[in-house]
Amino acid sequence: MNLIVMKDYNEISRQAALLVAASIALKPNLVLGLPTGRTPVQMYKELVLIHRNGFVDFKNVVTFNLDEYVNLPRKNPNSYYSYMQKNFFRHVNVRKENIHIPDGMAKNIKEECTRYEELIRAKGPIDLMILGIGHNGHIGFNEPSDEFVPETHIESLTEKTRIANSKYFGSLSKVPAKAITMGLGTIMHSKKIILLASGRDKAETIKRAISGNITPRFPASVLRLHRDCTFIIDKEAAEMIKK
Ligand code: PGA
Numbered sequence: 001m002n003l004i005v006m007k008d009y010n011e012i013s014r015q016a017a018l019l020v021a022a023s024i025a026l027k028p029n030l031v032l033g034l035p036t037g038r039t040p041v042q043m044y045k046e047l048v049l050i051h052r053n054g055f056v057d058f059k060n061v062v063t064f065n066l067d068e069y070v071n072l073p074r075k076n077p078n079s080y081y082s083y084m085q086k087n088f089f090r091h092v093n094v095r096k097e098n099i100h101i102p103d104g105m106a107k108n109i110k111e112e113c114t115r116y117e118e119l120i121r122a123k124g125p126i127d128l129m130i131l132g133i134g135h136n137g138h139i140g141f142n143e144p145s146d147e148f149v150p151e152t153h154i155e156s157l158t159e160k161t162r163i164a165n166s167k168y169f170g171s172l173s174k175v176p177a178k179a180i181t182m183g184l185g186t187i188m189h190s191k192k193i194i195l196l197a198s199g200r201d202k203a204e205t206i207k208r209a210i211s212g213n214i215t216p217r218f219p220a221s222v223l224r225l226h227r228d229c230t231f232i233i234d235k236e237a238a239e240m241i242k243k
Helices: 009-026 041-052 080-087 109-123 159-169 184-188 200-211 219-225
Strands: 002-006 031-034 062-065 067-069 128-131 153-156 178-181 192-197 229-234
Touching: 002 009, 009 031, 009 041, 009 128, 009 192, 009 229, 041 080, 062 109, 067 080, 109 153, 109 178, 184 219, 192 200, 192 219, 200 219, 200 229
Parallel strands: 002 229, 031 062, 031 128, 128 192, 192 229
Antiparallel strands: 067 178, 153 178
């Protein structure tokens, strides 16, 4: 696992955007795994800017989002579908048919998980996976658990995650209880993984991801077993790493 520590949130966002753009320059039909949440917002802004300046073309890029809430209509502003339209897809030229986000409103959610996993297998492997990290070490919505769940599946969100996300929904009761998420195996099959983290509130999380036990109780720890995974984090998030 590689570690890059940069000055602040803007720097890590720009670095991540440049990495995505460079990967697309090298492989125009890149298969790109995408996260949501607070952390990647600025990376998406930077990517939109790079695109507007004519330095990146998403025409042949294929995207797979990590996760989506179950039972939250796409048009709800808190769905990850809406998030992706607002922050990224509306502003760039990724083809509609190349955008893949799990359907949290599917009649049969289990079947939807299987469909999504098979689609990733058919179109993948994911060349570049961008991740955020939850305070409890979750990646995608892979919550702390007794075992690593390899494939796309339904996850019951922990109280901690629902509280963290309630800031977007206005109240805890409105946060969906379940989500569809790529599994840890789905993520680990990506050729290259970049994890972004920013801020002092992620310092303890990053310390555990880098130096704690590799355990499903802290899902991000598994990334240490990947052969091409880089954490790009700012100084505040790096504060608790032993020098
Ligand atoms: P955040 O979420 O970027 O909003 O902190 C990260 C995550 O939960 O994966």
